[in-house]
Amino acid sequence: MTEFTLWDILRNLLLATRWTIVLSLVSFVGGGLVGLLLLFLRISAHKAVRIFARCYIELFQGTPLLMQLFIAFFGLGLLGVDVPAWLAAGLALILWTAAFLAEIWRGCVEAIAKGQWEASASLGMGRLQQMRYVILPQAMKIAVPPTVGFSVQVVKGTALTSIIGFVELSKAGTVVTNATFQPFTVYGLVALIYFALCWPLSRSSQMLERKLNVAHRNH
Amino acid sequence: MSLIEITEVRKSFGSTEVLKGINLDVQPGEVIAIIGKSGSGKSTLLRCINGLEMISGGSISVAGAQLLDDQLHLKTLRLKVGMIFQQFNLFPHLTVGGNVILSQTVVKKTAKPAAEAMARRMLDRVGLGHKFDAYPDELSGGQQQRVAIARALAMEPIALLCDEITSALDPELVAEVLAVVRELAAEGMTLLMVTHEMKFARDVCSRVVFMHQGRVHEIGPPDAVFSNPQTPELKQFLGVH
Ligand SMILES: Nc1ncnc2c1ncn2[C@@H]1O[C@H](COP(=O)(O)OP(=O)(O)O)[C@@H](O)[C@H]1O
Ligand SMILES: [Mg+2]
Numbered sequence: 001m002t003e004f005t006l007w008d009i010l011r012n013l014l015l016a017t018r019w020t021i022v023l024s025l026v027s028f029v030g031g032g033l034v035g036l037l038l039l040f041l042r043i044s045a046h047k048a049v050r051i052f053a054r055c056y057i058e059l060f061q062g063t064p065l066l067m068q069l070f071i072a073f074f075g076l077g078l079l080g081v082d083v084p085a086w087l088a089a090g091l092a093l094i095l096w097t098a099a100f101l102a103e104i105w106r107g108c109v110e111a112i113a114k115g116q117w118e119a120s121a122s123l124g125m126g127r128l129q130q131m132r133y134v135i136l137p138q139a140m141k142i143a144v145p146p147t148v149g150f151s152v153q154v155v156k157g158t159a160l161t162s163i164i165g166f167v168e169l170s171k172a173g174t175v176v177t178n179a180t181f182q183p184f185t186v187y188g189l190v191a192l193i194y195f196a197l198c199w200p201l202s203r204s205s206q207m208l209e210r211k212l213n214v215a216h217r218n219h
Numbered sequence: 220m221s222l223i224e225i226t227e228v229r230k231s232f233g234s235t236e237v238l239k240g241i242n243l244d245v246q247p248g249e250v251i252a253i254i255g256k257s258g259s260g261k262s263t264l265l266r267c268i269n270g271l272e273m274i275s276g277g278s279i280s281v282a283g284a285q286l287l288d289d290q291l292h293l294k295t296l297r298l299k300v301g302m303i304f305q306q307f308n309l310f311p312h313l314t315v316g317g318n319v320i321l322s323q324t325v326v327k328k329t330a331k332p333a334a335e336a337m338a339r340r341m342l343d344r345v346g347l348g349h350k351f352d353a354y355p356d357e358l359s360g361g362q363q364q365r366v367a368i369a370r371a372l373a374m375e376p377i378a379l380l381c382d383e384i385t386s387a388l389d390p391e392l393v394a395e396v397l398a399v400v401r402e403l404a405a406e407g408m409t410l411l412m413v414t415h416e417m418k419f420a421r422d423v424c425s426r427v428v429f430m431h432q433g434r435v436h437e438i439g440p441p442d443a444v445f446s447n448p449q450t451p452e453l454k455q456f457l458g459v460h
Contacts, residue, residue: 119308119367122269123322123374124297126290133325137312 004180010189016172017193023158023168024197026090028151031097038102043109045127053102060099066160068092073164089161097154104150108143109135145212149205152198159194169193222247222282222409223268223300223378229276230263237263239433240277245378250410252420252441255430256456261413264430265380268411269300282377298326301371302380305387307363309355309370315342316351319370327374334373341369345399361392365399372403379403381412417457421445429453 041053060068073088083091112135120130162171173190177183221244230238237260245251253261266272268279270286270293279286284296310318319338323329329337342348345365355363364384371379381400385393397419404410404423414420420427420441427444429437431452437444448454 115306115308118271122297122302124294124326129325134310
């Protein structure tokens, strides 16, 4: 029987961590773009559009990410669409991230004083112009800390994709455990790697928030 | 022909009727002071004139531009009437210059250099040319309100709506803002202003409108309204018996 050194284990886990990072980035960037679109729909002047966006958000926020992954993977499979695990994982995470980011950002947009909308409207700006030049630049500033904070949830969310067979950090942990029979060591390392990924994100979110509060007080 | 025509305007919020049939015609160059108790509908009337509120009945037109509930008509109307708010509402993320430039380039598609030149002229006009690169939070309330006036003027409106524009200011800053308004009036700008500055209204305005419970209760030249109020409500408002 082959002996596995700690380094062997760690190396295999780190190789798989690449996929956790890639999937996190794809989900976050893709989710951000879809989320921005969703934000515009959510605060649209048309009621039907607003309701659609709200339903979308509540559906994705109100069901477990795991179910969304299953549906993306098996559901589309049933329809005869052959979905590889990476695609189902990416798709589900993007849509899930979008729902949460849209809702976080809506809160930030609504935190902007009503007078900003009125002043820009009375200068003749249309709704998109108001958003683009007046509201979003201000909302984006306050959106940074909660957005960075949510990225932690995305990283942790990628762990679930191991269940549909996407080989990222968690899945690699299972594979390596099966080969080494050292579950405690392996999963301990897995947890440490997740922590190393998430901790800087949550720290910077806290720091950004503190910085923002100080900036506010100086106004 | 009147510049601003307000005809039988009604406005309800839910089941409460706030404006109950307002008629008011404003001639070019007139300066109208709107006075009245809090809640009498003064702000609502101003906000209806540039479409920040939609009216429930009647009609409003400014220099031929009708108030209608679609983006195109609203934009046409808002290019004719500017509005200044009690809370200034400057854009905090832009410099003073940026505040005055933005809507010119975005709404009127004015080229940047021309918009900047216009911004400098308007800021000079309100005495703040030297603050071009400052941010709003570096200015006093009075200076912020003057920037707001410059920002509205840069769009070259033919009338300005002013809603209690000195009410949020420390007393010592009121004069500098009123001086700017006085100058605008002297240059022939058409002004509709809700104000509590009775002395200013008496000095500068061509007519005074007293609103009470959503109606124009009394209207006339300042001398008549202030020195010879007809209704008990206006007498009580002015504190004369
Ligand atoms: N957006 C709104 N929704 C409901 N009621 C409103 C709204 N705006 C104003 N009102 C009501 O309309 C009345 C007139 O308000 P307003 O025009 O602000 O009076 P004024 O400016 O003379 O103090 C008040 O009773 C106020 O509560
Ligand atoms: Mg008011």
